[in-house]
Amino acid sequence: MKKTGQLPFEHTPSSSPSKRGRKSISPPFEGGARGGLKKGVSTSKFVQLSPSTISLYKECKRCFWLQLKQGIYKPRGIFPSLPGGMDSVIKVYYDKFRGTKTGLPPELVGKVNGKLYDDQRLLSSWRSRTGGLTYFDDKLNAKLLGLLDDCLVIDEGGPSASPSGLRSGQVARSYVPLDYKTRGWEPKEDSSDFYQHQLDIYEFLLQANGMATKGLGYLVYYHPIEVRENGVVQFEVTPKAMKTDPQRAKKLFEEAVKLLRSDEIPKPSAKCEFCPWGQRQGEYA
Numbered sequence: 615m616k617k618t619g620q621l622p623f624e625h626t627p628s629s630s631p632s633k634r635g636r637k638s639i640s641p642p643f644e645g646g647a648r649g650g651l652k653k654g655v656s657t658s659k660f661v662q663l664s665p666s667t668i669s670l671y672k673e674c675k676r677c678f679w680l681q682l683k684q685g686i687y688k689p690r691g692i693f694p695s696l697p698g699g700m701d702s703v704i705k706v707y708y709d710k711f712r713g714t715k716t717g718l719p720p721e722l723v724g725k726v727n728g729k730l731y732d733d734q735r736l737l738s739s740w741r742s743r744t745g746g747l748t749y750f751d752d753k754l755n756a757k758l759l760g761l762l763d764d765c766l767v768i769d770e771g772g773p774s775a776s777p778s779g780l781r782s783g784q785v786a787r788s789y790v791p792l793d794y795k796t797r798g799w800e801p802k803e804d805s806s807d808f809y810q811h812q813l814d815i816y817e818f819l820l821q822a823n824g825m826a827t828k829g830l831g832y833l834v835y836y837h838p839i840e841v842r843e844n845g846v847v848q849f850e851v852t853p854k855a856m857k858t859d860p861q862r863a864k865k866l867f868e869e870a871v872k873l874l875r876s877d878e879i880p881k882p883s884a885k886c887e888f889c890p891w892g893q894r895q896g897e898y899a
């Protein structure tokens with residue numbers, strides 16, 4: 615297949631991230647000059663992936679390969695803006711409860727473990743496209759970038775109890791990724807599986823940035839149940855706890871990068887109708 619130009623997420627090794635940043639952590643508010651490559655670092659072109667590009671990798675390896683390696687995108691149709699708008703207003707709403715006594719919106723009290731992470735500045739940087747949580751793999755010359763919706767913290771220990779071998783007064787903090795999901799309907803039992811890799815990736819990124827985790831993440835679903843006067847829409851809020859596995863995320867990331875290094879185009883997904891449609895309509899072009 616003919617190449618269509620430079621790949622969307624590639625640049626040359628000489629413009630790779632700095633030695634410090636490349637180790638694993640890109641502190642959200644620290645910039646820093648980008649330096650030369652460390653000894654033993656891959657000289658292949660730099661690749662950046664995210665939870666959404668890894669979703670594409672899971673859905674169809676061919677589409678992933680075409681999009682990231684060749685810059686050929688599947689037709690996207692009209693993109694619904696409601697989930698993005700909901701995410702924005704939910705973030706503002708959650709921020710009101712950060713650092714309060716309960717540390718949670720009332721509808722989540724007693725339904726999730728922990729409290730909202732109270733460092734607004736750091737959380738805002740994890741949410742930002744100019745920051746985010748990042749991980750660099752020197753050998754692969756690849757970066758994984760994730761933007762968190764929110765994060766809970768679970769503090770164990772303190773003055774009284776001392777679980778997990780903590781000394782009296784010592785507090786151990788764990789970080790739990792939380793992602794909002796707006797749906798048209800009540801979520802089905804198995805719909806969360808679709809987002810498993812996303813929470814795995816967030817946990818992996820938290821760990822890579824030096825934060826302890828608990829193998830736990832939350833999806834918080836919002837779905838509409840009624841409309842009231844003056845355009846007020848009542849949403850049902852359903853938190854769903856998910857077991858997470860950062861090693862699963864790392865493996866997916868490595869596999870996806872490996873596929874991008876290959877020149878062999880993968881087979882199309884059997885579940886997608888676009889490729890057969892494209893082939894058939896091509897017969898009449």
Ligand code: SF4
Nearest residue numbers: 674677882886888889
């Ligand atoms: S099968 Fe669908 S998702 Fe896969 S390459 Fe073709 S158009 Fe893209």
